[in-house]
Amino acid sequence: MKNKALKSLLLASCLISSAGLAHAADVTLNVESWRNDDLAIWQTKIIPAFEAKNPGIKITFSPTAPTEYNASLNAKLDAGSAGDIITCRPFDASLDLFNKKHLVDLTALPGMENFSPVAKAAWSTDDSKSTFCVPMASVIHGFIYNKDAFDKLGIKIPTTTDEFYAALDKIKADGTYIPLAMGTKDLWEAATMGYQNIGPNYWKGEEGRDALMAGKQKLTDADWVEPYKQLAKWKPYLGDGFEAQTYSDSQNLFTLGRAAIYPAGSWEIALFTSQAQFKMGAFPPPVQKAGDTCYISDHPDIGVGLNTKSAHPEEAKKFLSWVASSEFADIYANSLPGFFSLNSTPVKMSDPLAQEFVSWRGKCKSTVRSTYQILSRGTPNLENETWVESANVINGTDTPDAAAKKLQTGLDSWFKPAK
Template identity: 70%
Template sequence: MTGTFRLALLASTVLGGAAAAQDVTLTIESWRNDDLQIWQDTIIPAFEAANPGIKVDFAPSAPAEYNAVLNSKLDAGSAGDLITCRPFEASLELFSKGRIADLSDLAAMANFPDVAKSAWQTDDGAATFCVPMASVIHGFMYNKTAFDELGLTPPKTVDEFYAVLDRIKEDETYIPMAMGAADQWEAATMGYQNIGPTYWKGEEGRKALIDGSQKLTDEPWVEPFRQLAKWRDYLGDGFEAQTYPDSQNLFTLGRAAIYPTGSWEIGVFGPQIAGAFEMGAFPPPVAAEGDTCYISDHTDIAMGMNAGTEHPEEARKFLEWVGSAEFATLYANALPGFFSLNATAVEMQDPLAQEFVSWRETCEPTIRSTYQILSRGTPNLENETWNASANVITGAETPEEAAARLQQGLASWYEPQK
């Protein structure tokens, strides 16, 4: 009996060791370090439960450091198996260098419309290298309690927008609008790219800039800067030194009535406000009643495969799941404000997320004007737009000066603009 028991124990140990040896751990590189808990508690367990033998480790870097950290890891051969992809140029460069794999033959790619895949394709559309995950929508959040106290309703036109800001400023209880100039990108992303599509008419203007038929010194591109210059009077004392976290805090603590932003803040702000007041949202105001509404519905995040992974089969299995309707529903509700790009309709539970996504029914969508093609050269138009937007808001540059500088920089390397 003792011998039999020892043999059984030995066999059990060997077989158990063999099973453990078959387990594969996939590591995900990402810049989204604020949703680590959601991946660990909700998203990864759902995949692992359906795919025994594959473990997943979500290992994010700080957002501002992600590109540099990821490139260093890829160069050293130490990067994770799965690469979270930023839209357009950063990911296209990785693909062009052979760092991330061609996923065109992935079955799940059939679940996405062409516009969703365009942010992670070669210019000719021949290769798709990341599975689309979500877009974010720009707009304005507001404190419903503050609006109720002052008898205000969300503005629909630009004139109504400034009338609301004037009323809030006159009352002096709240800072009319929370936005700073210290981090620069905030002024461009939440300012210029938020309201700009209203003036350059979304995709019409963005594509005209790419083909060279419009210039950054044309009225549709200068007018958004003029609007930003007007914002200066409503941002409160010391906005010039105010950082992005400062702006977030002013709004979540109930000190500012309006916050120019995007849907990506929904999941962050909800727990912080925790019933202190109710948030609402409105889209960028139109120039005049009856005008077409435009929103930046920006393709934001996707996932690709490290071309050097030692586990391509398992990584592709995970990516097939990322392209599924199951993942789309899970992700959109775990991270409200990150809207699925999957062709399958997703029912969202968060009312503020429902409000943002409802604008797709009444507004024309576009993406950020600087992201596709126009930031491939030096000076980088995206980064220069950060600086120009902040300068216009602080008064360091006039709208016309900022536009002329951006145009000069773009024309210095981009042939259609010369």
């Protein structure tokens, strides 16, 4: 009996020890992020999908309020208490973290081959030799329109600037709708949904942006001034008092059915779909003439990197390689319509408006906002100055040429292109 009891005790001890070893083998990776609106998607879709294929690796998603994220993350990184996975803002904020050796070089990470140089630009060094975050999603610019209004007025989707203004004239003449829902009070709206939306068709996307950073083009060149000349033409088509109209005012004008066209970012899709009581469609920025190559602002918004002080770098790399996969791309893009995968493998969107936006990648060349890489590191800040001048041009307080001259003079005061 004693031997039996001893054997039972030893067996139980072994089982307990084995359970303890199995438990100890589980690794938990903590994800830092500012996207607190994503919490449910991570908990119900992203984390279960990854953990099902990677037993022994657990993921904890720990978001911080967007306005507090940068300061909180920097404090944690300096203290050595940040999570394993760092959600990366685009361009300079994340580049600064890499330069401070807070982020691991992921250039050779399996899965990085799934992204184009443009997709990786927001999380790469200036010379493009090192990439330090896996691209997750971008937002695309264009125009969202009220289909019911277009049908009522017999307007076809405009593809050229002449067709665009003909449509605006028809909407204005009818008087039922404000042709364009955009204001200038918040400044950034005029630049982001105005200048950066239509501009790539004039400066030829990456070609012009690269030339500007290399000092081979200036903001006073015709290709950079012309978008401002177009914005100046928008003024008669905006609502009364547009100078005092905020971003949220513009959103409300459109979703309430009072405006026919909304110069948009794709991040509006989920909100507009939930609020608008009419059918919507979207079209890319019209080209100057039929047959021209079209360009879209396909702007990187979010990526993920690896904390250099992570206690579990190999497990973290497994997760990051999965984020670089088409499986993750499909889950994320369809959970957040309007935030599009940067993966080279196309994702079929379940939301028709989101699918329309993302389809433009197949016929237009993608670029990023011209002011975001390198050109806004000094004072005056080109991004912020572009906000001001875009609003001034639409308001009529600056001519397109005067606005361009102010921007170039400011840039010249601190930016010296590498020779």
